[in-house]
Amino acid sequence: MSVRSAIPFDRLSAQGNVFCVVGASTLSRPIESIDVIRWAGMSKFRDERPRVGPKRLFDQLLVIDPAGSSHEHHTVRIYNADGSAAEQCGNGVRALAFWLKRRGLDTSLPLRPPAGPVEIVTIADDATRVDHAHVSVRLPGVQSHQRQSLWGETDATAAMSVSLGNPHLVLHWPHPPRLDECIDVGQRLQHHPSFCHGVNVGLAHPAKDAVHLRVYERGVGPTQACGSGACAAATAMADWGLKRAPVTLNQPGGSLVVDWSGEALAAPHLELTGAVEWIEQGQFQP
16 A cells, blocks of 8 residues: 655745645645645644634645746646635735745746736845745736626725636725624625626725725635735726825735736736745645
């Protein structure tokens, strides 16, 4: 009887948005949803970092197949904590950029999640800590968008659906959103009939110098931060005439900056910048 080897992972955080990164070469079989659910619920590696949702090992599991000599990109697969697949993850690709650099792998090649190629722009090391970096990536721009009629039984004053390869619903919130509001609205709208594959729900309030944002992530729940959700909120705010690039978005876990050239919803690329922290290494049991 063959014995399957443990699967090593690296755990990283981007504004409290937590990821486990696995190299594809370490897998002896395809990952199944039940694997992801079981691994996300592991207690051994849980830490005391602040969380806005359920405690779990990760929000997303990232599987990367680093480019070999005959490839032109690093292939990426993304799994939410509930085992579902995701098309894009803005903070996740920033974490992957730092993972590549820590391993001495090629950061000049793009990352390739299902939503399209992501260019690594800069990885600026922290002068005081080797496990921190400031990472900027260039994501594909908005693929589609639609202003929505006001969503009943919420306090939103405007709404827009924005696709970045993964679906988002941005709600213009009349005040800085609270956690209980994010949970209530997110749970009710994430599986709205208008979104056949579910939706990430973002409550966004424009203040003088930044946008206050909370995101209820599809397949995850309320999170400390969401990179693609920040991009969706920034472009919606620009279209509503409330913000201009670059836009700072304050989330429970910290701040991100989204920048672009030209008209927000028509820009071919969105640049996402923020800090990334390497937390620890561990092993999944197959």
